Amino acid sequence: MKYTIWGILIIAGGILVSSFSNKKKNDPFKDNEKVLDILVSLGDKRPLHYIAPKNRSSEIVSHGKNIAFNGFTTKDGEETKIQSKHFVCTDCHNMVQEDPDLAVADPEARLKYAAKMNIPLLPATTMAGVVNRETWYNDDYSKKYGSLVAPARDTLRNAIHLCAVQCSQGRALEDWEMEAMVQYFLSIGHDMNDLALNEDEKEKVRLALNGLGDEKAVIDLIKSKYILKSPATFMYPQKKENRKLGENGNPENGKKIFELSCLTCHKETGVTNYKLNSTTLTFNHLKYWSSKDAHFSVYNIIRKGTYAKNGYKPYMPNYTKERLSDQQLEDLVAYINSMAN
Amino acid sequence: MKKQLYILIFLIVSFNASSQDTRVFNTFHTTRVISSHSTETLWKNELDFRVGHRFGDIAGTNGGPSTMFGIDNSSDIAVGFEYGVTNLFNIGLTRYKGAGPYRQLFEGYAKYKFIQQKTDKSPVSLVGVAKINATAMPASLDSTSPTSFTDFTSRISYSYQLLIARKFSERFSLQLMPTFVHRNYVAFYDNNQTAALGAGFRLQLTKMIGVIGEYHFVFNKPETTNHPPVFDPFGFAVEFNTGGHIFQLNITNSRGFGEAQYIPSTFSDASAGQVRFGFTISRIFKL
Numbered sequence: 001m002k003y004t005i006w007g008i009l010i011i012a013g014g015i016l017v018s019s020f021s022n023k024k025k026n027d028p029f030k031d032n033e034k035v036l037d038i039l040v041s042l043g044d045k046r047p048l049h050y051i052a053p054k055n056r057s058s059e060i061v062s063h064g065k066n067i068a069f070n071g072f073t074t075k076d077g078e079e080t081k082i083q084s085k086h087f088v089c090t091d092c093h094n095m096v097q098e099d100p101d102l103a104v105a106d107p108e109a110r111l112k113y114a115a116k117m118n119i120p121l122l123p124a125t126t127m128a129g130v131v132n133r134e135t136w137y138n139d140d141y142s143k144k145y146g147s148l149v150a151p152a153r154d155t156l157r158n159a160i161h162l163c164a165v166q167c168s169q170g171r172a173l174e175d176w177e178m179e180a181m182v183q184y185f186l187s188i189g190h191d192m193n194d195l196a197l198n199e200d201e202k203e204k205v206r207l208a209l210n211g212l213g214d215e216k217a218v219i220d221l222i223k224s225k226y227i228l229k230s231p232a233t234f235m236y237p238q239k240k241e242n243r244k245l246g247e248n249g250n251p252e253n254g255k256k257i258f259e260l261s262c263l264t265c266h267k268e269t270g271v272t273n274y275k276l277n278s279t280t281l282t283f284n285h286l287k288y289w290s291s292k293d294a295h296f297s298v299y300n301i302i303r304k305g306t307y308a309k310n311g312y313k314p315y316m317p318n319y320t321k322e323r324l325s326d327q328q329l330e331d332l333v334a335y336i337n338s339m340a341n
Numbered sequence: 342m343k344k345q346l347y348i349l350i351f352l353i354v355s356f357n358a359s360s361q362d363t364r365v366f367n368t369f370h371t372t373r374v375i376s377s378h379s380t381e382t383l384w385k386n387e388l389d390f391r392v393g394h395r396f397g398d399i400a401g402t403n404g405g406p407s408t409m410f411g412i413d414n415s416s417d418i419a420v421g422f423e424y425g426v427t428n429l430f431n432i433g434l435t436r437y438k439g440a441g442p443y444r445q446l447f448e449g450y451a452k453y454k455f456i457q458q459k460t461d462k463s464p465v466s467l468v469g470v471a472k473i474n475a476t477a478m479p480a481s482l483d484s485t486s487p488t489s490f491t492d493f494t495s496r497i498s499y500s501y502q503l504l505i506a507r508k509f510s511e512r513f514s515l516q517l518m519p520t521f522v523h524r525n526y527v528a529f530y531d532n533n534q535t536a537a538l539g540a541g542f543r544l545q546l547t548k549m550i551g552v553i554g555e556y557h558f559v560f561n562k563p564e565t566t567n568h569p570p571v572f573d574p575f576g577f578a579v580e581f582n583t584g585g586h587i588f589q590l591n592i593t594n595s596r597g598f599g600e601a602q603y604i605p606s607t608f609s610d611a612s613a614g615q616v617r618f619g620f621t622i623s624r625i626f627k628l
Contacts, residue, residue: 085386085627085628086627268364268366268367269362272584273584273585273625274584274585275366275367277511279511280511281511281512281545281547281548282548284547284548285547285548285549296584311626312585312626313627314627
């Protein structure tokens, strides 16, 4: 009996000590843990795309990354079938943080950040943190894709599927490919140190993780530090009479937009047949058309984009207000004018 | 440790330096100047569908208003597919109606880019093109005719071209094209081998519109009264790049497409109005 009591006490003590030591180790900022994992451990509802860390694999993540960047991966020594012959994910999406403040979708701030970090300024939102969002294909995307967006709005896997077959004009992903993509996106989800939390807020998170705080309030606090949806407001092209034709535009900003945005797809090795470069011929052409209501006018094409057609599937996505502001459009035109004869 | 770090930094810097893309693109807009190939190659997995048409003589006895300046007649028609096996290696298969002595032609070609013009290295691009042609026309019963084929090999002809081009500026490109044609079976007074030196240019007027020209000096024209006179082929064209299609409207004195036709068999005398309108449409698909 005596030995039994001692045994129980030793085991209980061991559990107590180990649990304390675990909690001390669990500093989400020191280990830069994934925001989604912290939210789940705080008791937040698990999103459908959530996969527990123990079930994630670096090999599967690398397959997902390969598909995102190249459209295929190498599995069992063989290249897999390309997902789309027209686009890869990185043609339209960055895979790194693109907003200096994750809580704000501001195209002006994004341009400065993109120029500083030397990353493209693309028409669609970054996939870094896409797993931290709660809705996808938001707002005006229903104008473009109609009822197709309904199942994609609350389920990331459905959103990835829609992107694969509609946006990239490719085939549907196989189950293992979808899992690989989800695992890759989980791997580039927000880290705790990406969030703009001050020291007091960080301490609240630590306490809540140790069962010493209001977990619901901390969940809300964490979620307030990044956008839960990427807003999408479609714009009509400005009417000819309302265009300022670059009059109040900033050519320096316009240069950044031209190089980080336009040339990403329209450079000689880009995805489109319509090539642009930094020559007078290109700028003369863009200047000539900018004042017109025509396909080649930057005012029209940036806001309307083009659509995939039978026989020619590559198309240009439209830029929403949140991806390129009207002022940035004027900046671009100002740059074009400054470079044209 | 420090040394290893320096080596790593050096490797990264040198990799970035060497990976900088200094290639010069768009020396010409398509894989052709007018009749001849250009130094442009299709990119890997691109399929170029090309349709070309050469009308009848604008003036002279077969031209004028009665034929709508040649529009009512067709000298040659080309329909073909070309494919980028790699960024540097292309193959193609084209069917020609045929405009010389040989009709119903099938042409296969292979094209390889040996050197790409680069701003920091090579001043020119260098491309080789090898073609084989076979005619499917019925053999003539006249044994003196160049089409009185006795076996399959007599239906075959070959052409080889070396293309050397330089893009001097965004507006101006120039190409030299030594060409050699071998026809297995020709008329008695004709030559099996024909050599020529061609030159082509592109003058880009706007982003979408360019003027191009081409001329070939044929070295060993048959000099006999039993053979119609052979002229040096030339052509001028306006090229429209719509961003999707490349559309070329041309005027040439050669009736046929393909080097085995227009190099040895340009019989049209431009001074007698025997030049013709033509067009080519190119549409590239990604496979």
